[in-house]
Amino acid sequence: MNLLTFWNCISILFLVFAFFFYSHTYPSTSSLMAEQSSKSIYDFTVKDIRGNDVSLNDYSGKVILIVNVASQCGLTQTNYKELNVLYEKYKNQGFEILAFPCNQFAGQEPGNNEEIQEVVCTRFKAEFPIFDKVEVNGKNAAPLYKFLKEQKGGIFGDGIKWNFTKFLVNKEGKVVERYAPTTSPLKIEKDIEKLLQS
Numbered sequence: 001m002n003l004l005t006f007w008n009c010i011s012i013l014f015l016v017f018a019f020f021f022y023s024h025t026y027p028s029t030s031s032l033m034a035e036q037s038s039k040s041i042y043d044f045t046v047k048d049i050r051g052n053d054v055s056l057n058d059y060s061g062k063v064i065l066i067v068n069v070a071s072q073c074g075l076t077q078t079n080y081k082e083l084n085v086l087y088e089k090y091k092n093q094g095f096e097i098l099a100f101p102c103n104q105f106a107g108q109e110p111g112n113n114e115e116i117q118e119v120v121c122t123r124f125k126a127e128f129p130i131f132d133k134v135e136v137n138g139k140n141a142a143p144l145y146k147f148l149k150e151q152k153g154g155i156f157g158d159g160i161k162w163n164f165t166k167f168l169v170n171k172e173g174k175v176v177e178r179y180a181p182t183t184s185p186l187k188i189e190k191d192i193e194k195l196l197q198s
Contacts, residue, residue: 039147040172040173040174041056041059041064041066041144041147041148041169041173041175042055042056042057042059042060042173043056043057043173044056044143044144044147046100046131046132046134046142046144047131047132048129048130048131048132049101049113049116049117049130049131049132050113051113051132054129054131056098056144056173059096059098060171060173061094061171062094062095062096062171063090063094063095063096063168063169063170063171063192063195063196064095064096064097064098064168064169065083065086065095065096065097065098065166065167065168065169065185065188065192066097066098066100066144066148066166066167066169067079067083067097067098067099067100067164067165067166067167068099068100068101068102068134068136068145068160068163068164068165069099069100069101069102069109069120069130069163069164070101070102070103070105070108070109070163070164071101071108071109071111071116071119071120071123071124072108072109072110073105073106073108073162073163073164075162075163075164075181075182076108076124076163076164077124078184079164079185080120080124080125080126081124082184082185082186083097083099083126083128083185084124084125084126084127084128085185085186086185086186086188086189086192087126087127087128088127090192090193090196091127091128093196094171094196095192095196096128096129097128097129098128098129098131099120099126099128099129099130099131100131100132100133100134100136100142100144100145101113101116101120101130101131101132101133101134102133102134102135102136102160102163103133104135104136104137104138104160105162105163108163109133109163112133113132113133116130116133117130136160136165137159137160145160147175148167148175148178151167151174151175152167152175152176152177152178153178154178154180155180161180161181162181163181164181165178165179165180165181166178166179166183166185166188167179168188168191168192168195170195170198171195171198176191176195177191
């Protein structure tokens, strides 16, 4: 009986030690969430369409719409047209659109960066910044897109569902809204105006 009590005491001490060690080695979920919530898009550096590093801190204090784009999608024409309207209307009021080409959805952005830039600037007349082609889902997803999805998940999970998923970011670099690919950019206009006035 004494031997059983001795081993129970040893087991309890071991569990206490293990708990103490674990809680001091691995941060709690709440502290990890606090770390994530303090992060903003300004902590990221991305590549532009020419392969140059661009710190997103360069956009500090602006309202930003981040969009994964594709040149050969059924949503391409209307999205580029309306994105151009928004950009022209609000670019001098502190609004930016950051477009990230992505070929993960039915291979609808197959070109290299040079070809993408040619199509986007010539055919769609986009004046907003176009960045390096990225992956938005999977293990090779760009760190920025991992962050965006952590901040604003989708209705059926966090993954990006298709081209032209949109993330609206406030002047502090925090993701405030996520819009489905089928959401017309012009339907986001009131949300953009609200953030610009805040």
